[in-house]
Amino acid sequence: MRRAAAALAATIASLGAAATHALEAGSPLPAITAPRLAASGAPVSLASLKGQVVYVDFWASWCVPCRLSMPTLDAMYRKYSSKGFAVVGFNKDVSNADAERFLQRVPVSFTLAQDEKDAAAKAFDVKAMPSGYLVDRKGVVRRVHRGFTAETAAELEHEVEELLKEPA
Amino acid sequence: MRILLLAAAALALAACVSVAPYQRGYLARPDMAFEPSAGTAEALGKTYSAKEAASGGASVGGGGCGCN
Amino acid sequence: MAATERDGSALAGLLQAALALPILVVPARAGAATVGEVGFTLLGYKEEGLMKVTEPVLWGDAVIDEKWELSASGVIDIITGASPQLVSNATGKPVQTITGASINDRRRTYNVKAGRRFGEFTFSASRAHSEEEDYLSHAFGLEARWDLNQKLTTLTAGYGKSNDRVRSSDNPALDEPRYTKEYLFGITQVLSPVAIVQSSLRYARGQGDYNDPYKLTLTFYPDAPPAFLPDTRPSSRDTWAWTTRYRRHYPSSDATLQVDYRYYHDDWGIDAHTLEGAWQFPLAEHYALRPALRYYTQSAADFYSPTIPRPTPEILSSDQRLAAFGGLSPSLRVIYRNDSGLTVEATAGYVYNARTLHFGGGGSEAFETLRAYYGLFSVSHAF
Numbered sequence: 001m002r003r004a005a006a007a008l009a010a011t012i013a014s015l016g017a018a019a020t021h022a023l024e025a026g027s028p029l030p031a032i033t034a035p036r037l038a039a040s041g042a043p044v045s046l047a048s049l050k051g052q053v054v055y056v057d058f059w060a061s062w063c064v065p066c067r068l069s070m071p072t073l074d075a076m077y078r079k080y081s082s083k084g085f086a087v088v089g090f091n092k093d094v095s096n097a098d099a100e101r102f103l104q105r106v107p108v109s110f111t112l113a114q115d116e117k118d119a120a121a122k123a124f125d126v127k128a129m130p131s132g133y134l135v136d137r138k139g140v141v142r143r144v145h146r147g148f149t150a151e152t153a154a155e156l157e158h159e160v161e162e163l164l165k166e167p168a
Numbered sequence: 169m170r171i172l173l174l175a176a177a178a179l180a181l182a183a184c185v186s187v188a189p190y191q192r193g194y195l196a197r198p199d200m201a202f203e204p205s206a207g208t209a210e211a212l213g214k215t216y217s218a219k220e221a222a223s224g225g226a227s228v229g230g231g232g233c234g235c236n
Numbered sequence: 237m238a239a240t241e242r243d244g245s246a247l248a249g250l251l252q253a254a255l256a257l258p259i260l261v262v263p264a265r266a267g268a269a270t271v272g273e274v275g276f277t278l279l280g281y282k283e284e285g286l287m288k289v290t291e292p293v294l295w296g297d298a299v300i301d302e303k304w305e306l307s308a309s310g311v312i313d314i315i316t317g318a319s320p321q322l323v324s325n326a327t328g329k330p331v332q333t334i335t336g337a338s339i340n341d342r343r344r345t346y347n348v349k350a351g352r353r354f355g356e357f358t359f360s361a362s363r364a365h366s367e368e369e370d371y372l373s374h375a376f377g378l379e380a381r382w383d384l385n386q387k388l389t390t391l392t393a394g395y396g397k398s399n400d401r402v403r404s405s406d407n408p409a410l411d412e413p414r415y416t417k418e419y420l421f422g423i424t425q426v427l428s429p430v431a432i433v434q435s436s437l438r439y440a441r442g443q444g445d446y447n448d449p450y451k452l453t454l455t456f457y458p459d460a461p462p463a464f465l466p467d468t469r470p471s472s473r474d475t476w477a478w479t480t481r482y483r484r485h486y487p488s489s490d491a492t493l494q495v496d497y498r499y500y501h502d503d504w505g506i507d508a509h510t511l512e513g514a515w516q517f518p519l520a521e522h523y524a525l526r527p528a529l530r531y532y533t534q535s536a537a538d539f540y541s542p543t544i545p546r547p548t549p550e551i552l553s554s555d556q557r558l559a560a561f562g563g564l565s566p567s568l569r570v571i572y573r574n575d576s577g578l579t580v581e582a583t584a585g586y587v588y589n590a591r592t593l594h595f596g597g598g599g600s601e602a603f604e605t606l607r608a609y610y611g612l613f614s615v616s617h618a619f
Contacts, residue, residue, distance in 0.1 A: 058190060060190070060193055062192070062193050062196035062197070063196075064271055064299065064302075065302050067271055068301075068302075092190040092191075092193065093193055094193040094194060094487070098193070101575050104575070105575070105576075115190075118188070118190065118191070121188065121190045126188065126189060126190045127189060127386060128189050128386070129189050129190060129192070131189075147302065148302070149301050149302045149303065150301050185388060185425070185426065185427060185428070186388075187388060187426050187428060187429050189386055189387065191429045192426070192429065193429075194429055194430045194485045194487065195426060195429065195430070195432055195485075197485060197492065198573070198579075199483075199485070199492040199494070199516045199524070199526075200432060200483045200485055200492060201483075202424075202434055202481045202483070204581075205273075205275055205277070205295075205579075205581070205614060205616055206275065206293075206295040206296075206297065206307065206309050207275050207276065207277025207293040207294075207295045207309070207614050207616070208277055208581065208583070208612060208614055210277070210293050210295070210309060210311060211277050211279040211291050211293055211311075211612060212279075212612070214291070214311075214313070215279065215281055215289075215587075215610060216530075216532070216565075216587075219557060219563075219587070219589060219606060219608075220508065220532060220534060220557060220563070221500075221502075221504075221506045221508060221534050221537065221557055221558055222477070222498070222500035222506065222508035222510065222532075222534060223475075223477070223500075224418075224438050224440060224475060224477035224500065225438070225477065225479055225498070226420070226422055226434065226436040226438070226479050226481070227377070227379075227394065227420070228362075228377040228378075228379065228394040228395060228396030228418045228419075228420045228438065229349075229362040229363075229364055229375050229376055229377020229378075229379075229394070229396035229397075229398075229418070230347070230364055230375060230377075230396075233343075233366065233368065233371040233373060233400070235371070235448075
């Protein structure tokens with residue numbers, strides 16, 4: 001009986017949690033720390049990236065537009081990383097093996113992170129795949145891209161260039 | 169009473185199906201697709217409909233016959 | 237590839253037709269923004285002593301820059317053998333008899349569909365053309381799709397129209413029209429991270445010639461001269477098909493359950509149920525096995541009769557496809573899929589249709605058991 005009541009309470013609580021409002025432009029960058037994907041080394045800490053322009057991307061091997069977004073983000077990262085642009089890709093595959101198979105076909109050089117128990121996806125309130133959050137040097141989300149097309153790529157490049165000009 | 173509570177919990181869950189967009193990895197698997205592949209669906213559909221009275225599926229605008 | 241040797245010209249024609257379709261030239265130009273698949277399917281079908289069909293299907297689909305959806309397919313059916321044409325009770329009870337020369341028919345079909353996404357909405361138009369010696373069909377379709385609730389729910393509405401001509405290889409004078417209008421409503425709902433269901437209702441209203449020019453009925457009476465009647469059916473047909481499909485994945489065993497059910501009803505008096513279940517599970521790395529079982533049952537059309545009653549009715553068909561019967565069809569598919577996007581599928585299936593398999597008993601006495609085998613081979617490549 002007590003267990004059943006707890007289950008019901010948990011259900012209601014989870015429904016309530018799902019109703020948190022979206023992370024939009026103007027919100028501060030959530031301070032997430034997550035293990036790296038397909039690489040060893042210190043966990044990825046978003047807070048430590050303050051001072052750089054950061055693009056936080058949520059992707060998966062099963063996400064169709066990610067086949068366009070991943071190589072595009074990699075090219076952008078290579079072009080602007082020396083000017084202070086960082087990309088963090090949170091993987092949403094159900095197994096790391098799926099993600100690694102995708103990366104063999106679409107290798108990327110930016111930072112990749114695992115998202116255990118959906119902690120980051122929940123903190124960013126991801127509403128589409130892929131979703132990208134462009135963060136300025138002060139750690140404020142300035143633009144959210146949901147889905148990814150050739151237009152998104154053009155817009156994003158322009159936005160990155162503009163944000164890189166802003167002082168920290 | 170316990171059954172009633174569990175039923176209520178199940179109902180609450182069913183009524184508010186919420187699968188986040190990032191939780192759809194399994195749903196994107198090829199074996200979760202409704203049609204196996206266009207070629208297989210086309211070939212098998214014609215094979216059965218040539219022997220049965222019933223026809224028609226989940227789409228419109230297909231070509232007719234091949235009834236032999 | 238056996239078909240290439242046996243019927244090189246047909247396959248060459250198909251390839252030529254396919255190259256004319258936009259789909260196969262698109263990927264080369266659009267680059268990384270294009271995702272899709274091209275494939276080739278070959279079906280061999282063998283009915284006991286009756287006919288053999290080899291059916292190459294070439295198909296492809298693509299989504300360009302998340303905006304345009306294109307798909308196309310081309311088919312050539314090659315039918316050789318003979319089809320039963322006469323139902324006669326000359327031997328005492330009505331049986332099917334094969335008369336005339338054997339059929340050597342070829343059916344060419346192509347389908348193209350193009351859609352454009354506008355945010356949550358997708359609108360598409362399709363065109364289908366099918367041509368054989370004794371049947372010609374031109375069809376088009378319009379479809380609207382609405383993704384709502386963060387794509388957890390998808391609503392579909394469709395309208396289709398086809399203009400067909402019924403002909404006969406025995407009678408060059410025959411050239412009768414048949415028009416069909418179709419309406420479709422469908423809903424797809426994500427139930428959980430591992431379950432999804434789709435349900436759709438299709439209504440079609442057809443008018444024109446439904447007679448089968450090859451089917452005849454010959455009946456001997458003990459006390460009167462024999463009667464002979466060509467296949468005569470109503471000049472319209474209203475059909476309803478309600479299709480529900482369910483997919484459920486089991487991550488612990490990496491297996492997927494696939495269940496399809498269709499209820500069919502028409503104003504000829506036919507009610508039919510089709511239930512198919514399949515279980516797909518991994519065999520080894522890259523390999524999966526998919527055993528499936530399909531059950532089908534239908535009631536007879538109101539005007540179905542293997543003998544001509546007296547007085548002679550205005551409409552009558554002895555075509556056993558309009559009889560009451562049921563069918564069981566087990567199949568086994570092996571699927572190979574590698575990391576570079578190549579998928580190879582091989583399916584072996586058996587079809588057993590019999591009077592005794594009619595649901596609840598009471599199948600048509602004159603229904604002659606059908607035993608058929610098919611093999612299906614498919615290669616596709618995702619890009």
